[in-house]
Amino acid sequence: MSTTTNEEEKVSSESVEVNVKGKRVVVVMDTPERNKNQIATPISKFEESPFSNFLNNLSPIKPVKAAHFPQSLNTLSFASLPSVFTSPHVSSIRESRFLRRHLLSDPSKPEFASDNIVKVDTDEGMLDAVNNSNEPKGNFGSEISVIEASHECSKLAVELARSLNYECSDSPSTLRTGGIRGKTLSEFAGSSVTYVPLVQDMSGKGLLRCEVNMEGTTNEIDPNKEPSGSDWENMICDATDLLIFDSPGDPEAFTKVIGPNFRSFGFVSNEMQNMQDFSHVSTSECGVGGSETEKPSTQPGDETQVKEYAEIQNMKPDSSLTNDGMGVGQSEKTDNEMVSTLYRGMRRRCLVFEMVGPRRKHLDEGSGSSAVQETDGNLACDEKQLVPSKTVNESSRCILPGIGLHLNALAASSEDGKVVKHEANNASGKQLLITSGSAVSLHPLVTGQESLSKSLAETPGEGAIVPFENSVPLMEDVCQAPGYVNSEDLNQNSPKKKRRRLEPGEGESCKRCNCKKSKCLKLYCECFAAGVYCVEPCACQDCFNKPIHEDTVLATRKQIESRNPLAFAPKVIRSSDSLSETGDDSSKTPASARHKRGCNCKKSGCLKKYCECYQGGVGCSINCRCEGCKNAFGRKDGSIFIGTDGDAEEEETDAFEESIADRTSHKNLVPSDVEQNPDSVPPATPLAFRRPPMQLPFSLKNKPPRSSFLSIGSSSGIFAGQGVGRTNFFQHQPKFEKPFESIQEDEMPEILQGGTSSPISGIKTASPNRKRVSPPHAHCDFANSPSRRSSRKLILQSIPSFPSLTPNP
DNA sequence: GAGTTTGAAACT
């Protein structure tokens, strides 16, 4: 508690008084001390800025609103700040953006004030797109989808706002916040809260960040009011899916709470998870009652968290950066009280989340039982899924903010245009989780969700794929899903040990390393290689692979990437495309999965995990230099061992392969099938890409024949289809993990390949999977082979994002 | 849990 008081004080110190229309408005800065400095500048600017003048001049604006305005701006700035801070790269940019935004917003304010309750901006570009319905300016790299996404986002935002309003009014969280913050709170009340829902563009084009700013009057929200836990929770559950909070006021707290999650999430997906987590948290807190304590906790030093948060934002979409600016403008726009109310409600949630978040961690770590309770509360929400917050958190932790995604996860699932990038950790579920988390994506996001759902589906099966709604469920699923993120959590909970990366059934959500000399900054480190931060379960020594050393990690990564652009790419590449989509079963199945570089086994006969191919659940390929290859998933020579069901298929495949000349296909047939399945799933839903791996085990079981894949079409379908199919195959496989990883990796690789354009990817794929990967021109391929390529294309697009993600100049 | 084996990653 003492901590809380401290925060308040700090905050108060930061508050700025602004005269608006003769009314004095106090802007409180919740940002942590760290942020203060940075923030200070912007604020002062605001005061002096034309914007403030504008506000003063605005006749139409109600006093309350006006007051809010400033705050909203500030808050916005704050919200963004963290991100800015965190990622040095972006930070500078962001500030400018904010400034821009403000400026821009000013003129537009009137509009905002007018009717639009909620505006959603993915980016500035997005805004333009929305307003003008023109092409987005955004850098996303996403193309068309951006606009759509924006629309969707807006819709979602609206819906959320509605729902939120409904609940928010009642939500106690608001009150609490106020109570907690004291001065700040009161101010807060007046201030508008900005929600920034992050949305991934499922299309894979890019991640869109939608910010919804709602100015709410403090009045509307009664701090004292306590929402019924159930309602609020529900709200959260629903809303959370869509929205991410940036608590302008409490960036820190937010970051703290979210921070961990974000980290893990890395990108959009992360958001998804966060959302879930939040929901859980919020609910729990609601039940608990006081989130306040948490805030304080956040104060102290969450620098790392803040950083992470910032990174995350940055990472998300590079676009996100741009978005930040957007956010500000948006805040200006919205006036609805309703919205504001909702918004506030959101905020509270955040706070709550924050509280929860930390707790959770602690809990996870073993701290309190209370944590458990909280989680329970979350469950209560039920909504769905709220996946066990715990899992999420942990998973999140594991994941590196940005990096992880890159490397491993990227997998983009594209399907439809909805592409979702996943990070796929190579192996670990952590990344996967992240991706899943992205699910949040509101609509379009769905794709991501779908993918998640797919992956998750394994577990639940689910229809999860369902777009929106699913998203939530998906999230849950994900959490639950052993393989995925959850796995991490699970792992954490049940200490999986480092070695266990992925246990067959488990899905190693989290990797745990045992590095002693590498400082976890080399590819020797599974965590590092997977793009995730080391977590407690790790037994590493002198570990630098932690958020605290983010800079170091990033720098190291860069170095490694400079040497080998694909170093962090999934080692196993699947031709997810093929799988996914369409139908080319042949293509899918066969070659889909292979190890990029191939193995070099000499003694293990490619029958042990020493063999990366085997470990990845894929057959050896031409690329392999192994001796005495006996890889059960597929021999170098092309012969395949299918353990179980697939024998016939295998033979066929072999023949097929031979006939084709593509060895890759051979292998694919066997093990690949398993993997492919996952892919196949994805095809239907973007998730498939990501999840596939996770699902693989499951999928493996099902292992639909190639043709089946085609038929499967939708992710959901996949599962269903898979279920029947050949499950055995997987069983044979020693470890599911492999398959998962492989799958994920595959995805990543694709992305990398395409995106990075790295020759390597092309090469790798090409060699093993020549067919699939056509060379250098992924795009061309698309054109050529429509169905498959389409998916790829998306992936490729996504790829570019990677670079952006990393902080490189 | 300690020690050995193995092969990737890193280094030269």
Next chain:
DNA sequence: CAGTTTCAAACTC
């Protein structure tokens, strides 16, 4: 690019 060393996972006892 090849050879060697380092490293940590996988494996064995």
